[in-house]
Amino acid sequence: SQQGEEDPQALSIQEGENATMNCSYKTSINNLQWYRQNSGRGLVHLILIRSNEREKHSGRLRVTLDTSKKSSSLLITASRAADTASYFCATEAMGDYKLSFGAGTTVTVRA
Amino acid sequence: EPEVTQTPSHQVTQMGQEVILRCVPISNHLYFYWYRQILGQKVEFLVSFYNNEISEKSEIFDDQFSVERPDGSNFTLKIRSTKLEDSAMYFCASSRDGRIEAFFGQGTRLTVV
Numbered sequence: 001s002q003q004g005e006e007d008p009q010a011l012s013i014q015e016g017e018n019a020t021m022n023c024s025y026k027t028s029i030n031n032l033q034w035y036r037q038n039s040g041r042g043l044v045h046l047i048l049i050r051s052n053e054r055e056k057h058s059g060r061l062r063v064t065l066d067t068s069k070k071s072s073s074l075l076i077t078a079s080r081a082a083d084t085a086s087y088f089c090a091t092e093a094m095g096d097y098k099l100s101f102g103a104g105t106t107v108t109v110r111a
Numbered sequence: 112e113p114e115v116t117q118t119p120s121h122q123v124t125q126m127g128q129e130v131i132l133r134c135v136p137i138s139n140h141l142y143f144y145w146y147r148q149i150l151g152q153k154v155e156f157l158v159s160f161y162n163n164e165i166s167e168k169s170e171i172f173d174d175q176f177s178v179e180r181p182d183g184s185n186f187t188l189k190i191r192s193t194k195l196e197d198s199a200m201y202f203c204a205s206s207r208d209g210r211i212e213a214f215f216g217q218g219t220r221l222t223v224v
Binding site for chain 1 (some may be wrong): 142144146152153154155156159161166167181200202204209210211212213214216217218220
């Protein structure tokens with residue numbers, strides 16, 4: 001299976017702190033995408049990083065990709081209570097046009 | 112900002128009944144998808160649709176499932192005879208092409224009783 005696996009499963013931090021979560025996957029990819037899901041709601045696209053990219057930024061988000069280790073990390077800086085959500089990585093394998101999702105990291109930001 | 116819209120947001124149906132979940136993808140998108148998420152589990156791919164035909168489907172997408180793009184805007188998922196295990200959140204997604212961001216709708220929570 002191509003599915004990404006996030007680590008940790010759950011993370012609890014204080015507002016203002018940084019949150020880091022990791023994603024590992026198994027086979028070669030075209031790209032890796034991170035999504036956020038608030039409880040019981042839809043998936044919000046956060047950022048896409050292509051296989052030939054190593055780092056990307058979007059606002060308070062920083063994503064890295066290490067294709068040699070088949071891993072990615074998502075860093076949320078200066079976290080806010082509104083960042084409380086589940087975060088999923090999703091990979092698009094080479095030759096594929098679908099996403100394989102991991103189980104997600106549940107982030108709780110305490111005020 | 113354009114978004115994928117899904118209706119209804121929640122549907123309760125009796126086992127054995129047919130359901131149709133509806134989606135309006137983003138208007139200039141060409142690739143359409145259905146995913147599902149059973150409560151507490153991973154988001155799973157069901158089917159992708161491009162150029163008016165299924166391009167890929169998963170093992171979950173058996174003969175009970177079908178998809179259709181009946182007009183230029185809607186994209187539907189039909190489950191012919193629902194089972195209890197079909198209870199899940201169903202997400203529609205669309206993408207301008209197959210190699211860039213996929214945008215998801217808010218989901219339809221299907222409860223089969």
